[in-house]
Amino acid sequence: MxxxxxxxxxxxxxxxxxxxxxxxxxxxxxxxxxxxxxxxxxxxxxxxxxxxxxxxxxxxxxxxxxYTSTLRFTMPVRTFVDFIGGKLASIEYALRAAASRILIRPDPVRLQFLPRDMAAEPASRGDGPQTSAEAIKLLHEALLTSNDLGHPEGMVSYAWGTILQLWLSERKLVELYHKHSPNNELSKQAYTEILAGIKGAIVVDKVGIDNxxxxxxxxxxxxxxxxxxxxxxxxxxxxxxxxxxxxxxxxxxxxxxxxxxx
Structure with a gap:
């Protein structure tokens, strides 16, 4: 045709x-x-x-x-912070459990380094995020303003790598991570779950006919x-x-x- x-x-x-x-x-x-x-x-x-x-x-x-579809990221910042924090806490639990062979999950599994009121503060702009908390906020803001939410994989992958690197350094887990996740298995698994959660929070805002x-x-x-x-x-x-x-x-x-x- x-x-x-x-x-x-x-x-x-x-x-x-x-x-x-x-x-x-x-x-x-x-x-x-x-x-x-x-x-x-x-x-x-x-x-x-x-x-x-x-x-x-x-x-x-x-x-x-x-058609042209306008997409919108709908996850609130506090929910987003807790969501990413839960993935990081799970990684820490897996690392410490592997190191001590103690299979008791910490309570609560929550991102401890980020105060509850920090989610309302603007992220640092400088030369890039200085802390994992800032990196999480920057990712959330990027998702809110992105014009390419139909393909967020590249943006999320890059931001997640920065978040994890800063967080491991802050928690002094770099050596432990390389020892018990030599092929980056924990990061890849967390990235898959994070990407799925982010895509689930992306909705169609409006649709227009181009031609x-x-x-x-x-x-x-x-x-x-x-x-x-x-x-x-x-x-x-x-x-x-x-x-x-x-x-x-x-x-x-x-x-x-x-x-x-x-």
Whole structure:
């Protein structure tokens, strides 16, 4: 199926009509010059094709549409802080459990280094986040302002790497992490869960149609359509303008006659 935008389709039809008028005018000019050079015909008005009004009825087969969806991240900052904090606390539990072989989960499993009121404070802008708390806030703000929430993987992956690196340093767990997660298994698992949680908080804010796509193949319009797939464009083209019959030179006052068209 051939698909073009409705604007291209109708615009092409109108341009073709203008080209037809141009061809007609060019031929009318040649006829006018012939009349002007003939001693008898020069007293006649030169014929010219005119269309005072043209009505067009164009059937259009709807083939599809191009949409633009505006996405929005809806997770509140406090919830986001607790969500990321829970993943970090789980990593710490896994590391300490592996090191001590004690399988008792700390209570509570919560991000302890971030005060509850810090979520309301703006993140540092400087040369980048200096703490994992700032890195979490920056990620949340980036998600709120991003124009590419349909593909957040790259942004989340980069931010999560920064968050984890700062957090391991703050908690003095770098050596323990490299020992018990040599292939970065804990980070990869947490990233998968974080990405899934972030995508679950992304909703469609609004949808708009960029272009309506139509199929210009007339046989499909006739044979492959139904009442819901075809609509009709009714257009009216009206010719407007004026004719110049004489031109006066402002300097010499000389009047030059122009061939009159019928």
């Amino acid at each position: 051939s698909e073009i935008t409705l604007s291209d389709y109708t615009g092409y039809i109108f341009r073709e009509l203008i080209k037809a008028r141009q061809m007609s005018d060019e031929y009318a000019r040649q006829v006018a010059l012939t009349y002007a050079q003939d001693p008898v015909l020069q007293h006649f008005t030169a014929p010219r094709f005119k269309i005072p009004k043209m009505e067009l009825t164009i059937p259009v087969l709807i083939a599809g549409a191009r 309506l796509l139509v199929d210009p193949e007339t046989n499909l319009i006739k044979n492959g359509s139904d009442a819901t797939s075809v609509f009709t464009i009714k257009a009216e083209m009206i010719e407007e303008g004026f004719f110049v019959r004489a031109v006066r030179d402002d300097t010499t006052g000389e009047v030059t006659q122009v061939v009159e068209f019928e």
